[in-house]
Amino acid sequence: MAVKSLRTIIESLLFVHDQPLSVDRLCLILEEYERPDIRGALDELVEEYHAADRGIVLVQVAGGYQLRSCPEHADYIRRLTKSKGVKFSQSALETLAIIAYRQPVTRAEVEYLRGVDSGGVMKSLLEKKLLKILGKKDVPGKPLIYGTSREFLELFGLKDLAALPTLKEIQELVPPDPFADQPALPLDAVEP
Amino acid sequence: MQSNLFSDALEDAYRVRIEEFEGPLDLLLHLIKKNEVDIYNIPIAAIARQYLEYIELMKELNLDIAGEFLVMAATLLQIKSRMLLPVTPEEEEAEVEDPRAELVRRLLEYQRYRDASYLLTSRNLLGRDVFARKFGSPELEELEPVEEPADVELFELIEAFQRVLARISVDTFHDVIADGISIADRIGEVLSVLHVEKTVVFDSLFADGMTRDLLVVTFLSILELCKLKLIKIVQGESLGTIWLTLAASAEEGSDPESVVEAATHEDTEQEEIVGG
Numbered sequence: 176m177a178v179k180s181l182r183t184i185i186e187s188l189l190f191v192h193d194q195p196l197s198v199d200r201l202c203l204i205l206e207e208y209e210r211p212d213i214r215g216a217l218d219e220l221v222e223e224y225h226a227a228d229r230g231i232v233l234v235q236v237a238g239g240y241q242l243r244s245c246p247e248h249a250d251y252i253r254r255l256t257k258s259k260g261v262k263f264s265q266s267a268l269e270t271l272a273i274i275a276y277r278q279p280v281t282r283a284e285v286e287y288l289r290g291v292d293s294g295g296v297m298k299s300l301l302e303k304k305l306l307k308i309l310g311k312k313d314v315p316g317k318p319l320i321y322g323t324s325r326e327f328l329e330l331f332g333l334k335d336l337a338a339l340p341t342l343k344e345i346q347e348l349v350p351p352d353p354f355a356d357q358p359a360l361p362l363d364a365v366e367p
Numbered sequence: 368m369q370s371n372l373f374s375d376a377l378e379d380a381y382r383v384r385i386e387e388f389e390g391p392l393d394l395l396l397h398l399i400k401k402n403e404v405d406i407y408n409i410p411i412a413a414i415a416r417q418y419l420e421y422i423e424l425m426k427e428l429n430l431d432i433a434g435e436f437l438v439m440a441a442t443l444l445q446i447k448s449r450m451l452l453p454v455t456p457e458e459e460e461a462e463v464e465d466p467r468a469e470l471v472r473r474l475l476e477y478q479r480y481r482d483a484s485y486l487l488t489s490r491n492l493l494g495r496d497v498f499a500r501k502f503g504s505p506e507l508e509e510l511e512p513v514e515e516p517a518d519v520e521l522f523e524l525i526e527a528f529q530r531v532l533a534r535i536s537v538d539t540f541h542d543v544i545a546d547g548i549s550i551a552d553r554i555g556e557v558l559s560v561l562h563v564e565k566t567v568v569f570d571s572l573f574a575d576g577m578t579r580d581l582l583v584v585t586f587l588s589i590l591e592l593c594k595l596k597l598i599k600i601v602q603g604e605s606l607g608t609i610w611l612t613l614a615a616s617a618e619e620g621s622d623p624e625s626v627v628e629a630a631t632h633e634d635t636e637q638e639e640i641v642g643g
Binding site: 190191193234241242243244245246249252256258259260261262263265266268269271272273275276288289290291292329330331332333340342 | 389390391392393433435439473476477479480481483484485486487488490491492493494495496497498499500
């Protein structure tokens with residue numbers, strides 16, 4: 176019974192909070208409970224939400240747990256909120272991808288990989304808090320080194336950086352198919 | 368070069384990213400894909416020629432060409448010339464790398480991150496595909512909602528214009544009579560056609576018998592209208608017909624005259640060059 180009440184307490188905390196709640200944070204709030212019990216209750220909750228046919232899922236993002244709507248219902252929610260969410264320019268996405276995979280990186284490294292000046296787009300991403308400055312590189316000129324932020328993980332629904340699709344997976348997803356653009360020959364074509 | 372994170376382009380419609388080319392690597396990948404050649408065995412002479420044609424056309428349209436494009440042009444020509452040189456015995460012994468190798472590595476690496484960026488954007492984005500309670504990021508909430516993106520790349524638009532130039536045999540004689548139409552006038556004309564027709568095929572705006580100047584002015588007008596967010600440029604399928612439609616905001620009682628006036632100020636410089 177106690178376990179069930181812990182589960183529902185956590186559920187209500189997750190419902191009320193507007194950011195992912197980490198296990199550490201939950202342990203601080205729920206000081207009368209033991210950490211393993213809290214973890215266990217979270218796992219059960221995730222499982223419950225997953226198994227039940229609900230419009231809400233409990234996901235692990237940015238090092239915490241958060242209740243989010245089902246992606247399948249995005250269309251309906253957009254009708255309610257009258258917003259279609261953020262849309263990135265290709266240059267912003269490329270820059271984010273490079274920094275996400277290569278961090279910590281300097282601006283010069285990003286620009287070498289993209290082949291274009293990226294100062295503007297990186298500044299913009301910093302302002303949107305999707306990037307953060309990790310420090311300075313110990314080379315002449317002491318260039319700043321950049322990485323992605325917690326907000327980046329939240330926005331893209333990533334548990335942590337390790338949850339990024341690996342670059343090998345990318346190669347598998349995009350197989351080099353030289354014939355992809357060519358139309359298939361009709362097999363029953365009759366020569367005139 | 369100015370770049371916007373959440374492209375202004377998509378705030379309410381499509382806008383051609385004149386200042387926002389993804390860069391020379393993007394253009395090269397585009398050419399490699401278009402010519403269906405093996406990235407590990409790039410026919411460097413052909414690709415370099417097409418690359419330079421693009422740069423020429425961009426120049427002709429008076430688009431700003433970022434320095435990176437010129438650096439790449441020089442690199443391509445250097446590779447081309449190195450491939451023409453016979454390999455000396457010493458070099459053969461030292462197993463000198465294919466002059467294209469460095470470029471291929473960069474292209475592949477760039478392609479890898481570009482693919483990664485597609486994967487990122489196909490995820491369930493918070494605030495777009497999935498929603499949480501009170502997503503407390505004012506920076507992101509401030510962003511305007513976007514329309515469905517119409518996927519016409521600037522490259523494709525330029526290619527369409529290249530086809531127009533090829534299709535229409537332009538009088539090559541030097542014509543002394545000034546063809547007085549300005550971009551502002553042409554914008555007015557294109558808008559009035561759109562007000563009547565609602566949707567217009569890109570090619571139909573370039574009639575036979577137009578002078579080269581007029582063709583260029585027409586193309587620049589289309590770019591300008593796009594920039595002013597008065598029209599949308601859409602394409603049903605990749606490499607398909609390009610259509611122009613009025614942007615939603617332009618349909619409700621916009622006055623072509625006032626638009627033309629707004630455009631006139633911005634365009635003085637371009638007109639001088641095109642008209643001259």
